[in-house]
Amino acid sequence: MLTPGYAPLHAPAHPLNSRSPCIAYIALGANFGDAKAALEQAVVALSALPFSRLQKLSSFYKTAPIDSAGPDYLNAVAEISTSLSAPDLLGALQAIENQAGRERPYRNAPRTLDLDILLYGSAFVASAHLTLPHPRMFERAFVLIPLAEIAPQIVTAQQLLAVQAQTISRL
Template structure:
């Protein structure tokens, strides 16, 4: 059951894929997110090619979208997981290569700490593949210091 929050919230969602046609998967996921109930994609970053971190497999295609949603954070997560499943997402082990990975980075100014969801995303400031696309669409949310801290991570704008 989808519950609505009182006022629409701006949230940021990271997208990543490194199996199959990753570029098309990420683009299709952006469209699927835009089609979610009570949710609209407002901005989309460029696509970025990155090497896996704490993982193996092919390079990833990554992006970030800004959404406006009236869903609460757990319901948004549930909807994003349905999109992952429809893309063939399997979770055989932590950091396994994936057809699609969708993570809520920020949900308004809210903080969520549950077994299923932590917002702000706990590792977002450690990942160039999150910070660079986020800085592209929401520069006020990423500091120069944060970008400097991940500058040694390989990332290429597609």
């Protein structure tokens, strides 16, 4: 099992994939069922993604739900190097969510697991299924603080100041 904050070494992406790898940041969250186990299993699943390598994992953080009710969330951010396209990565993340029992009965429902692509290299995407960078990432302490932990060059002091009123605690 991976320990948050640990940067593991993994085998390189599969040599038959001709797409150049890029760095992607993935937000992990859960607040339904055993959230810690769900995040730990998601990290293992991210480590096993084809054409990808898990580079860094933030600490786990506890946060109150935003725009919803329910138990507190556990959150983290992972950095991966991947040769998957952004849509293929999204599909792989949704498959991991589904394996964890993710259901979407209504907007912002409690989640057994939520995996969101925050950034995919320098890509800007606006499609019916995917928007990059993630449209609300700079409004959420549960994204910015773990992201700043593993990629401080991406998050500005001003962005962190904008979310300072949101309650978040490192586990």
